[in-house]
Amino acid sequence: MIDISHITVDLVKSISLFKPETTLIATFLLAMILDMAFKKSKNIAGYIAIAGLLITAIFLFEQTGANYKAFSSLLVVDSFGQFMKFIVLMSSLIIIVFSFFSDELHNAHTKLGEYYTLIIGMTFGMFLLVGSSNLIMIYVAIETMSISSYVLAGYTKEVKRASEASLKYVIFGAVSSGIMIYGISILFGLTGSLNLFEINQFLVANKVATIPLLLSGLMILSGFGYKISAVPFHFWTPDVYEGAPVTITAYLSVASKAAGFAVLLRFFKTGLLDSIPGTSEAWQLLGSIDWHYVIAVLAVLTMTLGNLVAVWQTNMKRLLAYSSIAHAGYLLMAVSVMNDNGVSAVLIYFFFYMLMNLGAFFVVQLVANKLNSEEVEDYNGLGYRSPVLGVCMTVFLISLTGLPPTSGFIGKLYVFSAVINSGYLWLAVIGVLNSVVSLYYYVKIIRNMYLRDVESTKSKLVFSPVTIAIVLLLAVPTLLFGVYFTPIIEWANYSMNIFVGN
Amino acid sequence: MDLITIAFYFFGALTIVFGAVVVFTKNIMHAAFSLLFTFFGIAGLYVLLSADFLAITQIMIYIGGILVLIIFGVMLTTRITGVEVKSGKIGKVQLAVAGLLTVLIAATLIMIFTTSNWYTADSVPLNSTVNEIGTALLTNYLLAFEAASMLLLIAIVGAAFIARKKH
Amino acid sequence: MEIGLTHYLIISAILFSLGLYGIITRKHAIMVLMGLELVLNATNINFIAFARYGGMNIEGHIAAIFVIILAAAEAAIALAIVLNIYQNFRHVNVDEVDNLKG
Numbered sequence: 001m002i003d004i005s006h007i008t009v010d011l012v013k014s015i016s017l018f019k020p021e022t023t024l025i026a027t028f029l030l031a032m033i034l035d036m037a038f039k040k041s042k043n044i045a046g047y048i049a050i051a052g053l054l055i056t057a058i059f060l061f062e063q064t065g066a067n068y069k070a071f072s073s074l075l076v077v078d079s080f081g082q083f084m085k086f087i088v089l090m091s092s093l094i095i096i097v098f099s100f101f102s103d104e105l106h107n108a109h110t111k112l113g114e115y116y117t118l119i120i121g122m123t124f125g126m127f128l129l130v131g132s133s134n135l136i137m138i139y140v141a142i143e144t145m146s147i148s149s150y151v152l153a154g155y156t157k158e159v160k161r162a163s164e165a166s167l168k169y170v171i172f173g174a175v176s177s178g179i180m181i182y183g184i185s186i187l188f189g190l191t192g193s194l195n196l197f198e199i200n201q202f203l204v205a206n207k208v209a210t211i212p213l214l215l216s217g218l219m220i221l222s223g224f225g226y227k228i229s230a231v232p233f234h235f236w237t238p239d240v241y242e243g244a245p246v247t248i249t250a251y252l253s254v255a256s257k258a259a260g261f262a263v264l265l266r267f268f269k270t271g272l273l274d275s276i277p278g279t280s281e282a283w284q285l286l287g288s289i290d291w292h293y294v295i296a297v298l299a300v301l302t303m304t305l306g307n308l309v310a311v312w313q314t315n316m317k318r319l320l321a322y323s324s325i326a327h328a329g330y331l332l333m334a335v336s337v338m339n340d341n342g343v344s345a346v347l348i349y350f351f352f353y354m355l356m357n358l359g360a361f362f363v364v365q366l367v368a369n370k371l372n373s374e375e376v377e378d379y380n381g382l383g384y385r386s387p388v389l390g391v392c393m394t395v396f397l398i399s400l401t402g403l404p405p406t407s408g409f410i411g412k413l414y415v416f417s418a419v420i421n422s423g424y425l426w427l428a429v430i431g432v433l434n435s436v437v438s439l440y441y442y443v444k445i446i447r448n449m450y451l452r453d454v455e456s457t458k459s460k461l462v463f464s465p466v467t468i469a470i471v472l473l474l475a476v477p478t479l480l481f482g483v484y485f486t487p488i489i490e491w492a493n494y495s496m497n498i499f500v501g502n
Numbered sequence: 503m504d505l506i507t508i509a510f511y512f513f514g515a516l517t518i519v520f521g522a523v524v525v526f527t528k529n530i531m532h533a534a535f536s537l538l539f540t541f542f543g544i545a546g547l548y549v550l551l552s553a554d555f556l557a558i559t560q561i562m563i564y565i566g567g568i569l570v571l572i573i574f575g576v577m578l579t580t581r582i583t584g585v586e587v588k589s590g591k592i593g594k595v596q597l598a599v600a601g602l603l604t605v606l607i608a609a610t611l612i613m614i615f616t617t618s619n620w621y622t623a624d625s626v627p628l629n630s631t632v633n634e635i636g637t638a639l640l641t642n643y644l645l646a647f648e649a650a651s652m653l654l655l656i657a658i659v660g661a662a663f664i665a666r667k668k669h
Numbered sequence: 670m671e672i673g674l675t676h677y678l679i680i681s682a683i684l685f686s687l688g689l690y691g692i693i694t695r696k697h698a699i700m701v702l703m704g705l706e707l708v709l710n711a712t713n714i715n716f717i718a719f720a721r722y723g724g725m726n727i728e729g730h731i732a733a734i735f736v737i738i739l740a741a742a743e744a745a746i747a748l749a750i751v752l753n754i755y756q757n758f759r760h761v762n763v764d765e766v767d768n769l770k771g
Binding site: 004025028134148154192202211215 | 610614617618619620621623641642643644645646649650652653655656657659660661663664
């Protein structure tokens, strides 16, 4: 017999901290079963999913203040994870609501049961990923979210471009996760452990050769970089974003990025840093590798490429895809400073990014419902054809550019100040220049909406009050948090401490 | 040369030669069947590394599962008898660049692998790893084990949805 | 020379490179998948070799088992998507599936 008493004590505590994820699994199963039972209703699984996510939110809220290594250090429950899980949870909720109003999905000759079920499955994967502190757990979690997202990207499977998006996503995704796991195997060979805490202890105690460590780090980064669509792992992004249903595009651009950034930060802070508790100074890096510069170079490449290519785009989804690559670049900039201010800036930026990016995608979805088009040209005169939508879209775009008085400005302000405070002035300068470039293509859309086709007598577009209300629910906070941002800042500062063990 | 050395070189050669056939052959069926020998060679290497459970798993899941899946995929998407089975061609320059890149990567990896200090410890040979693996899966790796079951469920739901015919 | 860790790692390195070559040069989606399987198998050789010479560390075996499980799931999903592509396009060459461009 094996003595497992020490395991059971840990297990009882762990399971009580695992309630949000357990709820997600229960929701997944319930949605699947009820969808089969009630074949008539297309959205039944969606309602179950919303209920399940709300219950998950309650359990997640209960975890406030928890700091624990659960399940024999496979998973960490901490306030940083809680913040990121809330981002994931809120975007899942918003996306499911968006999906109720998507003509694209409802006109497809497929049931929607699996759609909502898989969104829950993906949320589960992202929850695991945000908390993972073991390399195998990270791999399992990334695959859980990826496999759901491959299917979701091609959910309208009779539409050629959706199935194409799904093929490209699965091929590139499988390759990048294959390279990631090869990197993990090298790291395992160097340190003899898969647990981030033990890897950290080993690296603190022993001197490890630089080149293999750098190689394995870069290979692991390729897996994370794929999820956050950082250059040079971005080439799937435009095609998948354009081909997938709008709701899923929006989802990938926010939630899966959030999970990717969470695991990136946790990997660096827990695994590769000398853990000195309670310092907000730059984290002490282990080994002779300067990861600051590796990430900073990635950030520069990512935002520059994203912004420059976005300028030429004529399709809204493709444009927003490149814009989301650029935003990943800004966020990487905050990661590259590698201190707690950087983490807090990432959290703040992400919250605002979620609101504005989801809002912009919802407008794209509504317009596509009416006009059956995603071309920038077809937004001509939108400001007059539907004043409310035009104003809201303007708010989202200004916020994405990062101009006051929107929340996007506050987000960028914190990112840039984190970068400048750490002495990376050159990085901040490149970031600002990039924002200027981004102004061009965001303003191009606003110009199309208000200054083009003013005289033409295109019919007014009438949207249902519910959808307008949803757009406003996203647009008003985008503006409001631009002025009254203290609660978010406080929440992010409270959440910026990543649990690094004892 | 003792028996272990001979066995190592046999399985190693089997793995690499057929691995090369997989990526160089023009005929997709040949590639699929070469993959079988590669997997088999790797299972042999596992035995030499005293990973008995993994060797059996390799044969059962890779050869019995994944490979059969791949062959079905090939048969469902290409006409076996026609010329279609051959995969498309890629320009000579691209092939050369890819080949050069591959050699470069291989050289770098081999250089790193031969010169680095790896984490090593005296090993206690085990009669069987099954016990240890079972214990680890249900104690330290319990969550990963359960998460994997969830992942498989998601994969079944997703694959069934995507692959089934139109309603 | 006695067979040691390095020998296995070299086999893994060669297999990994071959797999990458297949992924880069192949057009047929299923051929790309086969290249990917080579990469994953190279990973597993690494894991098990490191486990064997790192004090019979069972973690390496666990990792290899998970890699096999996930490879199976991934192959199933990828092949389902390939079948769907075939129904829509009547071929499965990755670079001919390119309606999306910009």
